[in-house]
Amino acid sequence: MAIIPSTFGVEEGTASRFRARGASAVASRSLTVSLVIPALNEAGNLPYVLPGIPQWVDEILLVDGRSTDDTVAVAKRMCPTIRVVHQPGRGKGDALRAGFKAARGDIVVMLDADGSNCAGEVETYVRWLLLGYDLVKGSRFMRGGGSSDITFIRRVGNGSLVALVRLMLGGSYSDLCYGYGAFWKDVLPTLRLDDEPAHFGFEVETLIGVRALAKGLRVAEVPSIEAKRIHGTSRLKPIRDGWRVLKTIVREWADRPPYARRLAEHTPEATTDVADVDISVVVCTYDLARWDCLVEAVQSLHAQRVPAHEIIVVVDHNPPLFARAKEHLRGVVVRQNQQARGNSGARNTGIAIVHGNVVAFLDDDAVAGTDWIERLTAGYRRTGVIGVGGAIEPVWPDGRPSWLPREFDWVVGCTHEGMPNAPSNVRNLIGCNMSFYRDVLEIVGGFASHTGRIGTSGMGCEDTECCIRLGRYFPGSHLLYDPRARVAHRLAEARTRWSYFRRRCLTEGRAKAVLTRIAGSAHAMSSERAYVRRTIPSAIIREVMLSVRGDPTALLRVGTLLAGVGYACCGYVAGWIRHRRADVPTDISLPLHPRLIAQGESALDS
Numbered sequence: 001m002a003i004i005p006s007t008f009g010v011e012e013g014t015a016s017r018f019r020a021r022g023a024s025a026v027a028s029r030s031l032t033v034s035l036v037i038p039a040l041n042e043a044g045n046l047p048y049v050l051p052g053i054p055q056w057v058d059e060i061l062l063v064d065g066r067s068t069d070d071t072v073a074v075a076k077r078m079c080p081t082i083r084v085v086h087q088p089g090r091g092k093g094d095a096l097r098a099g100f101k102a103a104r105g106d107i108v109v110m111l112d113a114d115g116s117n118c119a120g121e122v123e124t125y126v127r128w129l130l131l132g133y134d135l136v137k138g139s140r141f142m143r144g145g146g147s148s149d150i151t152f153i154r155r156v157g158n159g160s161l162v163a164l165v166r167l168m169l170g171g172s173y174s175d176l177c178y179g180y181g182a183f184w185k186d187v188l189p190t191l192r193l194d195d196e197p198a199h200f201g202f203e204v205e206t207l208i209g210v211r212a213l214a215k216g217l218r219v220a221e222v223p224s225i226e227a228k229r230i231h232g233t234s235r236l237k238p239i240r241d242g243w244r245v246l247k248t249i250v251r252e253w254a255d256r257p258p259y260a261r262r263l264a265e266h267t268p269e270a271t272t273d274v275a276d277v278d279i280s281v282v283v284c285t286y287d288l289a290r291w292d293c294l295v296e297a298v299q300s301l302h303a304q305r306v307p308a309h310e311i312i313v314v315v316d317h318n319p320p321l322f323a324r325a326k327e328h329l330r331g332v333v334v335r336q337n338q339q340a341r342g343n344s345g346a347r348n349t350g351i352a353i354v355h356g357n358v359v360a361f362l363d364d365d366a367v368a369g370t371d372w373i374e375r376l377t378a379g380y381r382r383t384g385v386i387g388v389g390g391a392i393e394p395v396w397p398d399g400r401p402s403w404l405p406r407e408f409d410w411v412v413g414c415t416h417e418g419m420p421n422a423p424s425n426v427r428n429l430i431g432c433n434m435s436f437y438r439d440v441l442e443i444v445g446g447f448a449s450h451t452g453r454i455g456t457s458g459m460g461c462e463d464t465e466c467c468i469r470l471g472r473y474f475p476g477s478h479l480l481y482d483p484r485a486r487v488a489h490r491l492a493e494a495r496t497r498w499s500y501f502r503r504r505c506l507t508e509g510r511a512k513a514v515l516t517r518i519a520g521s522a523h524a525m526s527s528e529r530a531y532v533r534r535t536i537p538s539a540i541i542r543e544v545m546l547s548v549r550g551d552p553t554a555l556l557r558v559g560t561l562l563a564g565v566g567y568a569c570c571g572y573v574a575g576w577i578r579h580r581r582a583d584v585p586t587d588i589s590l591p592l593h594p595r596l597i598a599q600g601e602s603a604l605d606s
Helices: 020-027 046-052 071-078 092-102 119-130 152-169 185-191 204-214 238-254 288-302 319-328 343-353 372-379 406-412 438-444 462-473 498-519 526-548 554-581 594-599 601-605
Strands: 033-039 059-064 083-086 107-110 135-139 181-184 219-223 279-285 310-315 333-336 358-363 366-368 385-395 424-426 433-437 478-490
Touching: 033 092, 033 119, 046 071, 046 119, 059 071, 059 092, 071 083, 083 092, 092 107, 092 204, 107 119, 107 185, 119 135, 119 181, 119 219, 135 204, 152 204, 152 238, 181 185, 181 204, 185 204, 204 219, 204 238, 279 288, 279 343, 279 372, 288 310, 288 319, 288 358, 288 366, 310 319, 310 343, 319 333, 333 343, 343 358, 343 438, 343 462, 358 366, 358 372, 358 438, 358 478, 372 385, 372 478, 385 462, 406 498, 406 526, 406 554, 433 438, 433 478, 438 462, 462 478, 462 498, 498 554, 526 554
Parallel strands: 033 059, 033 107, 059 083, 135 219, 279 310, 279 358, 310 333, 385 478
Antiparallel strands: 107 181, 135 181, 358 433, 366 478, 385 433, 424 478
């Protein structure tokens, strides 16, 4: 067993923070790591590669592709404990497949034998796997990475293939054709490498990444430095192998399951009986000035035709508000936010203490209709539904602003024109009125604090990010929007101002840039594309017609529609530039435990 280096940030008693399959290993500060090295006539390079491998690696496997030099003899002389696996077929893919099968470790790391990979980076890959990822890939094109071996043609080819994968399969890979990476051994069946032919070449690197993405695995990409081959010449043929990689991408796209090709929004058809649904409602609050709103929200929950299993009020780091709620609110459980300040931390605190099998969220300035819980409960009787939300109607302090079209009600956190008028599957629910099975939220780690709102500041896209993560982790599942499950959202006077509108649109654009970086444009921007292509043009045509008929405020709303889209685009560009400059590893899929990632930042910086 390998002893985990202290720099991994793994401490005694923290097994619950890590993946279930590795919990016992982490708790004992030990796990097994296998290093697979495919080699063909690499006798001159192995003396430079093998000594750099960390001593805590449990086993080293050399997969020999029928070398005609002293590759095997040199390997055994340099490392007497090395295991030699004889490759049955041809090509790098076949060699790695044979090595993966023979590996005995909990974690499998793949390393080239030509000296181009730095063996010291193994620690980085293992560390990120311990933080909750299924697969960790190296990238030469992230900030902090680089290559002294790549040619111009290969760089252009890799960039083109990366763009194609992003377009066809989503994700945000920056490097597809790089063979340095690591994964948990138990994800190997998911990659289905046994389905490939005996002659299986350099396309294996792309295949692993693409299948991991398509199967919803948690994938991280980290910077890596590629050196020149020490001895010999590369067997990579840019045109031939690039063509094979292209065919692999197209084939994987064509072989996706049917649900991956459907539109995100469609009406579910089948229904099924389910066990009794017990809904616990979590109300998060942070401001004593909203006390009257909070009281009204709690009263609306007590007035439900179908009572809630329990009502939990989570106070976000405000001791006076906590004391007042504890004293005056009856029939509710009042708790303080035990996690990071902000909406995400407060919600995650609520998730941790609820007893119902469904947890619903209601804002502290919202009032639920008397049939709200009844409507949410009914939604879970549909096949594959893991979350249900409903409509949010704005309650304006002095009437709707004449310049604000209903298509931009999302700016104030309400349902906007263009959303379905009947129960439909959607990409994401809105935080003011949403619910999920408690266990699915626990599995994916709840809401990510780095995308959440703190008070009135922050990106506020934690709802969308969590819903995308749920969809990726549970492919084929549904989030149901039922407009009959209504809540009324009381709006502050500040939200009726143009300055708030401008700031909110800019923030939304920046948030979508972050989501695009995390989840890929296919997931992060799917609803937004439909909104810009259909909803906004329809609204402009409507307002122009109203203007022709004599409505003096219609042209103001046309200006708002154009300005809102413009502000959001500017925010997106600014967010994209800012995030692109960030010198941090990129989450290609979505994290299993966002709280875990935040807790592990100190380990990554050590």
